[in-house]
Amino acid sequence: MPSADVIIPDELVRLVSRHVPDPGMPTGADWLDRLPALASAVLQEWDLELDGPPRHGYSALVLPVRSPRGRAVAKIVWPHTEGRDEHRALQLWNGRSAVRLLAADPARWAMLLERLDADRTLEQEAAGSALGELTATEDLGVLITALDRSAPxxxxxxxxxxxxxxxxxxxxxxxxxxxxxxxxxMLEEARALASDLLTDNGLDARLTHTDLHHGNVLWRPDPGEWVAIDASVLAAEPGWAFQPVLLNTWPALERATNLRQAVRRRLETLADVTGVDLDRARALAHLRLVRDALWELEAAEVDRMQVTRLVTVAKALAGR
Incomplete structure (x- = not known):
């Protein structure tokens, strides 16, 4: 299949172009230059036929395809440290509460995945009512628990x-x-928290999906259930997974009568569903918020609004 058949979405180009590459990995521009030919090679070698317009995530091209195993999606990821072990995590979960992996080509950062309902996300389900928001947060807590494994x-x-x-x-x-x-x-508090946590010998005991939020949960029509996608994993603990949930569906937080209470309600719900100590959850979330803000400030094009959101949520968690 000629590379011209593979269309790279403009928004993916914009997103990847501003990513800061990890040491030894390609810049966004270099990867984007190679992406059409790379995608064509994956389609040809796995005997795949395009089956709809391309989609994308924050760092990946997602192509709906027909495969010898039925309808699926081919996912090709911009090489970065957080995405390196996605295929391994999916193999470990084996379709239980996560998208099912059908094939992987780690050298090309490519995967063939089951086709989920890409138009039905937990983010959409949460929109519109306070009940939807609370239920979605509980659903995320259930998924965090279901994906919990001993760290490999x-x-x-x-x-x-x-x-x-x-x-x-x-x-x-x-x-x-x-x-x-x-x-x-905030920086001083984060440093003290990091030092305290590093004294805990059990800090690395569990496998944790570190990017599990409303937008990374899709509907599996058969048998009818929510499952996680975009597995970015770390040997950590379940509480490390909470921070993305606190930030996602930002408009709902802005509409809240009291943003501080709304943020804390999300954290408390997650802690209750997963059984994680609330103070521990708060400390881990604070660290991730500060870390992400520092990362954002290092980007080629700083998203000042995102930095403001990160700092706002960190302040909402501070104190009692």
């Missing part, structure tokens, strides 16, 4: 992640740092 040896660890974060925080707290607009007290 191949997974990166939260301990290593926190050591790197502590170093980044030291840089941000330095007098010459360009992160002067970031609340210093």
């Amino acid at each position: 040896p191949w997974a990166d660890t939260l301990s290593d992640h926190l050591r790197e974060l502590r170093t980044d925080l030291d840089v941000a707290l330095a007098p010459a740092s360009n992160a002067v607009a970031f609340p210093r007290r």
Whole structure:
């Protein structure tokens, strides 16, 4: 199949172009240049036929296809550390509460996945009413619990992640740092929390989907259930998965009479459903919020609105 048949969505080009590459991995521009030919090669070698317009995630091209195994999607990911083990996690979950993996080509960062209902997300289900919002948060808590496994040896660890974060925080707290607009007290609190957590020997015990939020949950029509997609995993603990849920469906938070209470209600619901200690959940969420804000400030094009949201949610969790 000629590469001209594979259309790369403009929005994917915009998103990937602003990503900061991990060491030893291609820039967004380099990967995008190779993507049409890469997608054509995957389609040809897996005997796939395009079956609809292309879709995309934050860092991946998603092509609806017909395959020898029926209707499916081919997913080709921009190489980055967080997405490296997606196929391994999907193999481990084996379709239980997660999208089913049909084939993988790790060298090309390509996967063949079951076709879910891409037009029915938990994000859409949550829109419109307070009841929908609460139910969606509970559904996410149920999925976090269902995906919980003992951490495999191949997974990166939260301990290593926190050591790197502590170093980044030291840089941000330095007098010459360009992160002067970031609340210093928040940085200091995050550093103290990271140091405290690193004394816990059980920090890396479980496999955690670190990007599980309303938009990364799709409907599986048969038998009729919500399942997780976009498996970005870490050897951590279930509470590390809460932060994306606190940020997603931002308009619902903005409409809330009291944003602070709305954020805390989400956290409390997740902690209750999963059995995670609330103070522990709050500490882990605070660390991730600060980390993501620092990452955003390093982007080629800083999304100031996203930084504001991250800081706003972190402030909502502060205190009692």
